[in-house]
Amino acid sequence: MTSAVAETAGGHDVLWDLNRAQGRIYSGGWRPGSRGVAGVISPGDGGRVGETGVAGEDDVERAAGIAVEAQRDWATASYQVRTGVLVRAAAALRELQPEAERMLVRESGSLPLKARYEVAKAIAELEAAARLTTMPQGDVLPVEDPGTLGIARRIPVGVVGVIAPWNAPLTLAIRSVAPAIALGNAVLVKPDIKTPFSGGALIAEIFERAGLPEGLLHVLPGDAETGEAVVSSPHTAVIAFTGSSAAGRRVGEIAGRMLKRVSLELGGNNAIIVLADADLDLAVRCGVGGAFRHQGQVCMATGRHLVHESIADEYVRRLTEAVATMAPADPSEPGAALGPLISTTQAERVQTIVDQAVAGGARLVTGGAHDGPFYEPTVLDDVDEQNAAFRSEIFGPVAPVTRFSSDEEALRLADGTDYGLTAAIHTRDVGRALGLAQRLRVGMIAVNGQTVYDAPHIPMGGMGASGNGSRHGDRWNLDEFTHWQWVTVPTT
CATH class of the missing domain: 3.40.605.10 (Aldehyde Dehydrogenase; Chain A, domain 1)
Structure with a gap:
């Protein structure tokens, strides 16, 4: 050996x-x-x-x-x-x-x-x-x-x-x-x-x-x-x-x-905040990477997509288009873009949350089903702050989208959870992003990046339930x- x-x-x-x-x-x-x-x-x-x-x-x-x-x-x-x-x-x-x-x-x-x-x-x-x-x-x-x-x-x-x-x-x-x-x-x-x-x-x-x-x-x-x-x-x-x-x-x-x-x-229930002036291509790439990396089974995963109402329709369209080819498969297969959840039990838990989310008023845009441990990449729109998909750490390949109309509302929504691990803010105004970041109750914030980011030399950790x-x-x-x-x- x-x-x-x-x-x-x-x-x-x-x-x-x-x-x-x-x-x-x-x-x-x-x-x-x-x-x-x-x-x-x-x-x-x-x-x-x-x-x-x-x-x-x-x-x-x-x-x-x-x-x-x-x-x-x-x-x-x-x-x-x-x-x-x-x-x-x-x-x-x-x-x-x-x-x-x-x-x-x-x-x-x-x-x-x-x-x-x-x-x-x-x-x-x-x-x-x-x-x-x-x-x-x-x-x-x-x-x-x-x-x-x-x-x-x-x-x-x-x-x-x-x-x-x-x-x-x-x-x-x-x-x-x-x-x-x-x-x-x-x-x-x-x-x-x-x-x-x-x-x-x-x-x-x-x-x-x-x-x-x-x-x-x-x-x-x-x-x-x-x-x-x-x-x-x-x-x-x-x-x-x-x-x-x-x-x-x-x-x-x-x-x-x-x-x-x-x-x-x-755990974490991390938010990406996409302001009206964001680079939408970059924001969608970061949203996809944060939500679907390792099938969403990451504590830093993007569990909530908070998007300004003026660009939300386009964000959802691009997000849905981006995951259209991500069919779940055995990760050992060449070209697999999305693997299994750790077990069928975990997939059933994700299914329960998605079903509750739809029953609570969310709109199922794509996905929403599983075959054993393989859960389809899922996009939910019109998720309000009382919805199960907003309040839960889903730990699966699900992207819930919530719309906001002002910076104050975005901050309130982002902090509307017991968790406080990480967040991302997308805007072309870096000063504005830094001002918002100072008011967020999380341990790590990426400006124009993903919620999933770590390195050996940084102080990695959160607050609250995180x-x-x-x-x-x-x-x-x-x-x-x-x-x-x-x-x-x-x-x-």
């Missing part, structure tokens, strides 16, 4: 042999999980990808105990050692990129383009984490005694629990795992049970190849029960959770009782994965 090419199968070199991971968890090596195994099914063709071990509470506590011991030595490792591990992990993932992309297509229903972007983003996250080790780690502060040196310094928190979802399983795990390890912590990562290979086994593989000392990383696939065990463990000091707002509230509730820090990156104010990325990771320690030293 550690060789660059394990075998040749299906017309391509296999760079990553999954045999060790089949039916197992990763904790001090690959071993059976106490809750047996679960099948992993491809949403694209319904075929069996493999099976994963399922971790139970006993597995979590065993892993946490090992992690506590291993972390003590890792916390004292030099920055050169920690940097080296992260750099080699990035190189290992780059070597495995073709196989990682194939797994994302197979396991999560990603289109090849989305899979390529996700792996590239994960490599960039590893490289950014490597740079964390040389950032300033504290401050020298004055004290009353002039013969004493006062130092506020950052120290590792200890063991970090990372709970990641299925929609971008590799990136959304790596963006917490990598900085936590770079800053001297150990990690328990719980990938979603639907994507345990791209969201878990692959991460174990690259860090093993990178020479990460044993005991610092544990991969514990499972469901909500496994996740609660990670959160409830007395050994996890910080929980980094990415997922739904409902699940995030549960994580916060458990962690709050234990006075435990949580970093919550949750998160608790924590941020992923660059130096902001220091706030999530270290504690402050105050030290005074006599100098005379």
Whole structure:
């Protein structure tokens, strides 16, 4: 498994042999999980990808105990050692990129383009984490005694629990795992049970190849029960959770009782605001990209299209024309423009929201049906602010259009949700856009761009039901994965 090419199968070199991971968890090596195994099914063709071990509470506590011991030595490792591990992990993932992309297509229903972007983003996250080790780690502060040196310094928190979802399983795990390890912590990562290979086994593989000392990383696939065990463990000091707002509230509730820090990156119901003077071609391209990327299964997806009434008819016409050729298909098929949702259950949930939207007065312009997990690209017009399609995080390939008549109304509509993750504003007047952006209650805003935008060096996160104010990325990771320690030293 550690060789660059394990075998040749299906017309391509296999760079990553999954045999060790089949039916197992990763904790001090690959071993059976106490809750047996679960099948992993491809949403694209319904075929069996493999099976994963399922971790139970006993597995979590065993892993946490090992992690506590291993972390003590890792916390004292030099920055050169920690940097080296992260750099080699990035190189290992780059070597495995073709196989990682194939797994994302197979396991999560990603289109090849989305899979390529996700792996590239994960490599960039590893490289950014490597740079964390040389950032300033504290401050020298004055004290009353002039013969004493006062130092506020950052120290590792200890063991970090990372709970990641299925929609971008590799990136959304790596963006917490990598900085936590770079800053001297150990990690328990719980990938979603639907994507345990791209969201878990692959991460174990690259860090093993990178020479990460044993005991610092544990991969514990499972469901909500496994996740609660990670959160409830007395050994996890910080929980980094990415997922739904409902699940995030549960994580916060458990962690709050234990006075435990949580970093919550949750859902979104993000708006693109298209003003009357917008470049309509650009706005439609950004609206399509934001609404239909990964079938809308992205927390930053464009869930609401707020369009000035003077151009709304033309926006809807162009939007409908743009999605006319996006027939959903198995993402492994050449030329597929839209893949499946993660499951038929998810497609049925989207169907319920669309049906409620139409019953509530929305006009179905195109789409509005599914075949198993394959949901048609859907455009809804005349969606008012009480409509189910306006109020819900749909998490499917649906573009609801709501009309407005003034900037004030656009702002009110954009903020008419509990979520506050991201937004986009389209206008030729950049000063006007900046003024509107200052008044929006969201964590990220793109002027003349998409709601879906992220990079390793930005403070990624939201507010309200989209998160608790924590941020992923660059130096902001220091706030999530270290504690402050105050030290005074006599100098005379």
